Amino acid sequence: MRFNYDLLPGTLLSFDEISERYSQRYPDNKSLTSRGLLSPSTSSKNWTIRAVFASKDSQIPLEDVLFITSDNERKNYLSRFEYYLRQQESFLYFRRPTEPSPWNTWKVMGESKVLAMLDPASIMAQTLLQQRGYTLTLLRTEDEEEYWQLYNSQSQPCFEHARQLQFIVVLTSPLLPPATGVIQGTQVGRRVKARLWQRASQQDFTRSVRARYGACVITGTLLSDEESWPWVEACHIDMRENELGAVLDNHTDNGLFLRSDLQRLFASRRLSIDAVSGVVRFRSALPQDKTLASFYPELEGKVCALWSQVPDATRARLKKFR
Known part of the structure; x- marks a missing residue:
């Protein structure tokens, strides 16, 4: 048949x-x-x-x-x-x-x-x-x-x-x-493509930064499987965007893994990391900044816990953009 x-x-x-x-x-x-x-x-x-x-x-x-x-x-x-x-x-x-x-x-x-x-x-x-x-x-x-x-x-x-x-x-x-x-x-149109491309590149960026550090660069806080995401998050150092609104530099060297509260302070430039020494500083230029350091006495003026894992390329970005 x-x-x-x-x-x-x-x-x-x-x-x-x-x-x-x-x-x-x-x-x-x-x-x-x-x-x-x-x-x-x-x-x-x-x-x-x-x-x-x-x-x-x-x-x-x-x-x-x-x-x-x-x-x-x-x-x-x-x-x-x-x-x-x-x-x-x-x-x-x-x-x-x-x-x-x-x-x-x-x-x-x-x-x-x-x-x-x-x-x-x-x-x-x-x-x-x-x-x-x-x-x-x-x-x-x-x-x-x-x-x-x-x-x-x-x-x-x-x-x-x-x-x-x-x-x-x-x-x-x-x-x-x-x-x-x-x-x-x-x-x-560009709106749909920008959302898709930005999401894809952000996922790759997050995976690579997480794999490099595995814990908060500043405190050493681990991201364990038992903890709910996002206790520790990947963030960009150079945050410049292209014409579609996506971050230009998604290389691992342009990222840090930070505890969620510190990530937000870093992104808003209320927290900085010295590119040479790795010392953490909280902004104090504005009146509303004066009490900020008092909430983090254990971090102000201290060297990042994982500073030895931060490569030269990342330190160069910190010096240039932060």
């Missing part, structure tokens, strides 16, 4: 069936994975998208819309979708069917392309959803992260919890009618 290699739009298949048919059709390609939205799930070095597996939002009848969250430098969703938008190359699209359906079943949407990429706050995104009876609302902003909720025409929330929505991808496929109110080729 001849094996069925087809991935016909509208067909319901298990992932194993999809994977087998894909391998038979494209024997030279790597196998598909469904661990994340895209296959391959991570791709920081190239822009390959072999398939999209949309496992979320099966109960929301917006099959041409992908709500993107949790993008990072490993997943690289933004750059990968942008590449396929510019090149208008196609990829396979699979989506969880509406319930009831067997476990691990996927609906084949067919060969699809990226029509547009939208900022959730943009007029185009808001109009697209409103035309279909939905309202996308920004509920709150915490630590520069935006939390969004999608409401249907009965004002009922569609997301189980408010999402840290980063951008929206609008797709075209054989099963989907043309999207109205969307200009083909639209890309996300």
Whole structure:
């Protein structure tokens, strides 16, 4: 009996069936994975998208819309979708069917392309959803992260919890009618890119500074697994920003690991560290500064506990920018 290699739009298949048919059709390609939205799930070095597996939002009848969250430098969703938008190359699209359906079943949407990429706050995104009876609302902003909720025409929330929505991808496929109110080729603006790039670079910076010191440079306070973050935090010495509002220098040498209260004093320049001796000083130039040192008598005029671990490149930045 001849094996069925087809991935016909509208067909319901298990992932194993999809994977087998894909391998038979494209024997030279790597196998598909469904661990994340895209296959391959991570791709920081190239822009390959072999398939999209949309496992979320099966109960929301917006099959041409992908709500993107949790993008990072490993997943690289933004750059990968942008590449396929510019090149208008196609990829396979699979989506969880509406319930009831067997476990691990996927609906084949067919060969699809990226029509547009939208900022959730943009007029185009808001109009697209409103035309279909939905309202996308920004509920709150915490630590520069935006939390969004999608409401249907009965004002009922569609997301189980408010999402840290980063951008929206609008797709075209054989099963989907043309999207109205969307200009083909639209890309996300600087606001979205700045947030994503700044978040990615900040995460790398924090990891590297934490790995170097492992404790507060001034006090030696350890950041143990039992303690809640952030008792000790990474902070920048040179805080100059680029045109997108991201810190220019995210090298490990531009960072210190400081106890949270000291980190805030350092960032506001109410605390300084002598670049030569490592001695801690609290600002006393303003009237409101006079009582500051009295709260930290054990630190004023003392050498940083981990000063011997601070490299010359970091000391040079302290001398230049602090």
